[in-house]
Amino acid sequence: MADETHDATFREEQDHLSAIYAQLCDLRDTLTEEIETSHKGAADDLREMSEEIRPDFGGTDETMETLAAIETLNSVIDTYNQYHDFTVEKLQRVLLLLRQPYFAKVTLEMRPGRPPRDVYIGAAGMTDEHKRPLIVDWRSPVAETYYNQEMGPTSYQVDGRTRTVNLLLRRQFDITRDTLNSYFDTTVAIEDSLLLGALKKHHSEKLAAITATIQREQNAVIRHEDVPVLLVSGIAGSGKTSVLLQRVAYLFYQERKTLSADQIFLFTPNDVFRHYIDTVLPSMGEKNPRIFTWRGFLASLGLSERGDGRDGDPEELAHLEEGVRTMTLEPDDLREVRCGERVMLKASSVAGAVAKFSQIPVGPRLTALVKDELHDRLDRKLAALSKSEEVWEEMLGLDVEEQVEVFGQTISPADDDECAAYALTYLRHLFSGAHDEIERGNWLRIDRIGMRVLGKSALTAAEWVYLKLLVMGGGEKSARYVMVDEVQDYTVTQLMVLARYFPRAHFMLLGDEHQAIREGTATFDQVRQIFSATHGEVETCELLTSYRSSPEITELFTSLLPLDERARLTSVQRAGTPPRVVEVVDGDAGHYVAELARIAEKAAGEEGLTAIVAADAARANWLSKQLGESVQLVDRNSLMPASGVVLMDLRLAKGLEFDHVVVPDAQAQVYPDTPLARRRLYTAISRAMHEVTIVSQGELTPLLAR
Numbered sequence: 001m002a003d004e005t006h007d008a009t010f011r012e013e014q015d016h017l018s019a020i021y022a023q024l025c026d027l028r029d030t031l032t033e034e035i036e037t038s039h040k041g042a043a044d045d046l047r048e049m050s051e052e053i054r055p056d057f058g059g060t061d062e063t064m065e066t067l068a069a070i071e072t073l074n075s076v077i078d079t080y081n082q083y084h085d086f087t088v089e090k091l092q093r094v095l096l097l098l099r100q101p102y103f104a105k106v107t108l109e110m111r112p113g114r115p116p117r118d119v120y121i122g123a124a125g126m127t128d129e130h131k132r133p134l135i136v137d138w139r140s141p142v143a144e145t146y147y148n149q150e151m152g153p154t155s156y157q158v159d160g161r162t163r164t165v166n167l168l169l170r171r172q173f174d175i176t177r178d179t180l181n182s183y184f185d186t187t188v189a190i191e192d193s194l195l196l197g198a199l200k201k202h203h204s205e206k207l208a209a210i211t212a213t214i215q216r217e218q219n220a221v222i223r224h225e226d227v228p229v230l231l232v233s234g235i236a237g238s239g240k241t242s243v244l245l246q247r248v249a250y251l252f253y254q255e256r257k258t259l260s261a262d263q264i265f266l267f268t269p270n271d272v273f274r275h276y277i278d279t280v281l282p283s284m285g286e287k288n289p290r291i292f293t294w295r296g297f298l299a300s301l302g303l304s305e306r307g308d309g310r311d312g313d314p315e316e317l318a319h320l321e322e323g324v325r326t327m328t329l330e331p332d333d334l335r336e337v338r339c340g341e342r343v344m345l346k347a348s349s350v351a352g353a354v355a356k357f358s359q360i361p362v363g364p365r366l367t368a369l370v371k372d373e374l375h376d377r378l379d380r381k382l383a384a385l386s387k388s389e390e391v392w393e394e395m396l397g398l399d400v401e402e403q404v405e406v407f408g409q410t411i412s413p414a415d416d417d418e419c420a421a422y423a424l425t426y427l428r429h430l431f432s433g434a435h436d437e438i439e440r441g442n443w444l445r446i447d448r449i450g451m452r453v454l455g456k457s458a459l460t461a462a463e464w465v466y467l468k469l470l471v472m473g474g475g476e477k478s479a480r481y482v483m484v485d486e487v488q489d490y491t492v493t494q495l496m497v498l499a500r501y502f503p504r505a506h507f508m509l510l511g512d513e514h515q516a517i518r519e520g521t522a523t524f525d526q527v528r529q530i531f532s533a534t535h536g537e538v539e540t541c542e543l544l545t546s547y548r549s550s551p552e553i554t555e556l557f558t559s560l561l562p563l564d565e566r567a568r569l570t571s572v573q574r575a576g577t578p579p580r581v582v583e584v585v586d587g588d589a590g591h592y593v594a595e596l597a598r599i600a601e602k603a604a605g606e607e608g609l610t611a612i613v614a615a616d617a618a619r620a621n622w623l624s625k626q627l628g629e630s631v632q633l634v635d636r637n638s639l640m641p642a643s644g645v646v647l648m649d650l651r652l653a654k655g656l657e658f659d660h661v662v663v664p665d666a667q668a669q670v671y672p673d674t675p676l677a678r679r680r681l682y683t684a685i686s687r688a689m690h691e692v693t694i695v696s697q698g699e700l701t702p703l704l705a706r
C-alpha cells in the first residue's frame, strides 16, 4: 500500500484522477446544458405546433386533418425523446462516475514489443470528445484481465475469441470523487487489499455492489457464457446473491440493445430480503428486474387463495402430465365465452369448436386450434349482428367523440352496406374483450379437468398452474432470464412449475444445499433432473470461499459439514474474534433469559447490528416476550435497522448478514443431531460477519460439542 503524498506514483495518479474528474465535470455541464436547451427548444417547438392544431371534428375532412396534425406532433415528440434518452443516459453515467471515476488500472502489453497501454476500469465506460476511452466499463472484454488476477501472460474473450496479452501492472484504487485515498499494486494473485478493506467494514442496511473486488471464481460465473441453465452452488457468504446481481448488470451490458428489465425475473426468499438487495443494481446505474417471492408470483396469477402450493406432491404433477396425454375434453370441461355479463358464445358452441378437432390430443396445439375456431365463430356472430337495425341505431346515436374513438373519424354511412360495415367495426370495438377471453382460455374449466384427472375435490395452486400450462402451453414467454436465489429452499413441485412457466427463459439457480432449512426441499440432483428435462443441459459452477464471515466463524460453521467437503473450503484471512459459547448449565429458564438479556444489552452498546436468530417463529415470539422492548422483533414487513439488536426467526434471516449473531436455544432439543437441525444451525451461524455467541439452555447441542 502507498498513500504518502511524497510518493511520485501517488502524485502521478492523483494528477491523472484530477484531470479525468475535471473532464467528467465538463461533460456533466455540457450534457446538462444540452438537455436544458433541447428541452426548451422542444417545448417552444411543441407549443408552436400544438397552437397550430385547431381541433375540428366538424366533418370527415376536418377530422382527418386534425388527426393527421396530431400524429405529426406525436412523431416530433418521439424524435425529441430518442435524442433526449441518449443524452440523459450519458449524463447518468457521468454522474455515476463522478462518485468514483474508476477503481483499478491495468497496464497491458497488447502485442509483444509494442508500448504498453494503461486501461482505467470503472463502474461505467466513458470516452472523450475524440471517442478515446477515458474509463473502460468493468463489463467490457478487456476488463477481464483485471478480474483474472494473473500477472504476466493472461487472456480475455472478445466476440468468442481469446486474446492473449501481457499484464504488466494491476493497480487498485481507493477513490472518493476526485480524491485518491490510496492505491495498491498487486503483485501476487491472491493478495487483494481492496477486498480486505471491504470485508473489514461493518454491516450495512443494504447489500452493496462488489464491482471493484469481484474474485476470480465469482467472475467466472458473472461472465459465464449464456447457457440454458446455470446452477451455482456456493457455501454461505460466498457471494451468490452478489454474483447474481453483478450477472444481471453484465447481461444488461452484453445485450444492451435488446434486453429490457422486464424480461428478467428474480425470485427471492422473502420481502425483507428483497428490500435488502433492491438498491444494488440502481447503484450500478442499472434497473431492477421484476422481483418476485413465490407467494407474490402466485398472487400475480390470482392464486393466493389456494394456499402456497409449496408442499404438493410432485407425483401429482406427473399424474397430470400422464392424464392430459390420454384424456379427451368433455362438455363439462368447457364453459361459455363472455364479455362482461353478456354471453357471446354458448358452452355448446365451444363444445362444437372442440369437437371439430377430436383427433388431436389435449395440449397447446389443440388449444391453439380451438382458439382460432372460437375467434372465427365470434367474428361470424358479430358479422350477423352487424346487420341488425337495432345495432345501427345504437351506433348512429354515438356522439362525435365516441365516433372518433371507435372509427378514427366521424361517420355518415351512405347505404345499408356501409352501415353494416361500420356496425361490424363498432361491434368489434365493443366486444374486443370476448376475443381476450378466448385467448386467455377462460372457456376451459381447469379445476374441473384437474379434479377429474387426479380424482380429488380441489387443486393446489401449483397443480392448477401446472395443468393450465400442460393444456394451454404458454406461461411467460417474454421472460428471457429467470434468476432463483436460495434455490435449496424450493420443493420439486415449485421448481417443476417454474421450469414450465418460463419455457424459453435461461435460468440461473443459486444456492447452498447445506442451507436447506425446510423439510422436503429439492436436492441439487433433483434440480438438475427437473431443468434438464425442460431446458437441456444444466451447467454447474462452485463458489468455495467465504467472504462474509471471519476465518474463525467460517471454521465453526464449516465444522458442521462432512470432512471431505470442509477440506475444499476457504475463507479470506483477516483478524477475527473466536466464537463464544455460553452453556447455562442448570437449565433454569430464569437464569437463561437473564443471560440472554445480558448478552443483548452488551451487544446494544457495541457498534453495528446484532441479530438474535431464533430457530422458528414460535421461539422468536417467546424470546421477544421474555426480552421485552429493548430487542426489536423483526417480521415479514420490517425494515432492518442499521445498528442495535434485533430478534428474528431463521426463515427471515435467510440471505441476510449481521455484525454479530447470537444463536439462542442451542441445546439438543432444538438442535438435535439430525441433518435438518445441522443445516439450520449452519445457516444461523453463517449469518455472522465478525462475532458469534452461542447460548444454550442446559447442555449444548451435540452438533457443536467438541
Ligand SMILES: Nc1ncnc2c1ncn2[C@@H]1O[C@H](COP(=O)(O)OP(=O)(O)OP(=O)(O)O)[C@@H](O)[C@H]1O
Pocket: 195, 198, 199, 208, 210, 213, 214, 215, 218, 234, 235, 236, 237, 238, 239, 240, 241, 242, 243, 512, 515, 547, 548, 654, 655, 656, 657, 686
Ligand atoms: N468479491 C467480493 N468483494 C467484496 N465483498 C464480497 C465479495 N463477495 C462477497 N462479498 C460480501 O460477502 C457477503 C456475502 O455475500 P452474499 O450475501 O452475496 O453471499 P451468499 O453466498 O448469497 O450468502 P448466503 O448463502 O449466506 O445467503 C456480502 O456482504 C458481500 O458484500
